[in-house]
Amino acid sequence: MKVVLIEDDSVLNRTMKRVIEKHYAVTAFTSPASAVEYISENGADVVVTDIRMPEMTGFQVLEKVRSASPETAVLMITGQSSIDESVKAIKSGAFDYIPKPVDTELLIYKLDFVNEKMTLKALAETAVKKHGMVTASPKMEAVLNTAGRVARTDSNVLITGETGTGKEVIARFIHENSDRARRPFADINCCNLQPHLFESELFGHKKGGFTGADSDRRGIIQSAFGGTLFLDEIGEMPIDLQPKFLRFLETKSFYPVGSSTQEQADVRIIAATNRDLSVMAEEGTFRSDLFYRLNVINIELPPLRQRREDIIPLVHHFIEKYKHINTRVRGLDASAEQCLTAYDYPGNVRELSNIIERAMILEQGELLGCDALNIGCPVEPMGLSLDSVMKKHILKVLEMAGGNRQKAAEILGVDTSTVYRKLKEYGLS
Ligand SMILES: Nc1ncnc2c1ncn2[C@@H]1O[C@H](COP(=O)(O)OP(=O)(O)OP(=O)(O)O)[C@@H](O)[C@H]1O
Ligand SMILES: [Mg+2]
Structure with missing residues (x-):
């Protein structure tokens, strides 16, 4: 992460630079005009700027940085008790502010925060570029890893997971990363299968193969030749159709309806479901032999x-x-x-x-x-651990107290030693 520091007081400038450079690459300026020029040429991830400077105010810096480099986060150093300035900073688009005198731990804490956000964003961007999907969690990394390895094989894959977890996205990912990528990705939703048309849709039919078949028609398996067949919502496949499909899976050959010539299929099968097929198999609503056939490789998508x-x-x-x-x-x-x-x-x-x-x-x-x-946001954010709420609160109060630990302890109603101990626990002292 690249930090640019703008502080016209050369003593403070040197002190802050020394603190920041222990953690991040920093270029320090006492002249805001030179800093702005530098940023528009070289960019910066974060700008830490003083407000009251003779040459140009921090707000002018903020404006210039925002137009030259909108992605850059600006952290403003506000006057000790100037609530107006801090409000103005946030309203003008500063990422955050830090009161004077600058508490260096708080400064690093805020820089770490920007850094963490940037890392997440960068991770997400590379994931999107690489796979067309966003993955930042170790769980999804593992899923992608498996999917990548599976893509190189021709085995049947069963993708399971709750609705909306990205089963289809993963199925396409496997296809795109396989040798079949240049061939079709055909998908069929088993929810919509009409029992009497199932065979014809899948295997095609010959003219006169059944009433109403007035011309030859290719089935989805023929259209997907050389590619991937994605069977979505496989748990919904009517039980009486399952034996026919199982036979096809076992032999990879089929007869178009009304034809006596056996044809050979060349498709890779990926099925997906949000139901638990093993339970359905036990209950007798899904054939267990079909389940085992499909479930050669299982990819389970964790809920969000x-x-x-x-x-x-x-x-x-x-x-x-x-x-x-x-x-x-x-x-x-x-x-x-x-x-x-x-x-x-x-x-x-x-x-x-x-x-x-x-x-x-x-x-x-x-x-x-x-x-x-509009998702019923709780007034008090939920889902945070007590420890993290406490940490946030202590840091907030410390900030209000202008970095003064004794004052912070008074506001918090605890001993100063407790504040020191807590900050030490958080690695901030
Ligand atoms: N990791 C991801 N990155 C970006 N977009 C995603 C990701 N996962 C899912 N999506 C998007 O979320 C939506 C739902 O994904 P998808 O259709 O693959 O889910 P599904 O598991 O097949 O759902 P269902 O069970 O309802 O069929 C899609 O618009 C998809 O593009
Ligand atoms: Mg789906």
Whole structure:
């Protein structure tokens, strides 16, 4: 992460530079004009700037940086007790502010925060570029890893997971990464199968093969020749059709309806379901021999609530996807981020996509807020551990107290030693 520091007081400038460079690459300026020129040529990930400077104010710096390099986060150093300045900083689009005298631990804590956000965003962007999908969690990394290895084989794959978890996305990913990528990806939804048309849809028919078949028709298996056949919602396949399909899976050969010539198929089978086929097999609603045949390799997609690291990268992905709806929105506010991270998503990624699409329509500001999300955001953010709430609160109070630990302890109603101990626990002292 590249940091640019702008502070006209050369003593403070040197002190802050020394602290920051222990963690991040930093270029320090006492002249805001030179800094702005440097940023427009070289870019920066974060700018830490003082406000009151003779040559140019911090707000002018902010404005120039925002137009030259909108991705850059600006952290403003506000006057000790100037609430107005801090409010103005946030309203003008600063990422955050830090009061004077600067508490160096708080400064690094805030820089770490920007760094963490950037890392997540970068991870998500490379994942999208590489796989056309967002993955930031170790769980999804493992899924992609398996899918990548499976892609090189011709084995049947069964993809399981709740609705909206991305089963179809993974099926396409396997196809795209296989030797069959240049051939068709054909999908058939087993929900819509008409029992009397099943064979004809799948295997095709000859003219006169049944009443109403007035010409030859190729089935989906012929159209997908050399490619992948994706059977979505396989759990819904009517039980009386299952033996026919099983026979096809076993022999990879079939007769078009009304034909006496056996044809050979060349398709890779991927099936998906949000039902538990093993339970269905036990209950007798799904044939167990078909289940075993399909389940050569199982890829299980975890629900979104079990891989919360993916939520914020996905949100940014969807904001980007829906930016044609609302070009003003450029991110999320902090409360929306907490709501979204805490929410349970019964409809998984599809639901998240819908939430963001709707919020993009409703939002009138530059940052998506809780109101536009409309997912019943709790007043107090839920889903955070007591420890993390405590840490946030202590740091907030410390900030209010201008970095003065004794004052912070008074506000918190605890001993100063407790504040020191806590900060040490958080690795901030
Ligand atoms: N990791 C991801 N990155 C980006 N988009 C995703 C990701 N996972 C899912 N999506 C998007 O979420 C939506 C739902 O995904 P998909 O249709 O693959 O889910 P599904 O598991 O097949 O759902 P269902 O069980 O309802 O058929 C799609 O719009 C898809 O593009
Ligand atoms: Mg699907």
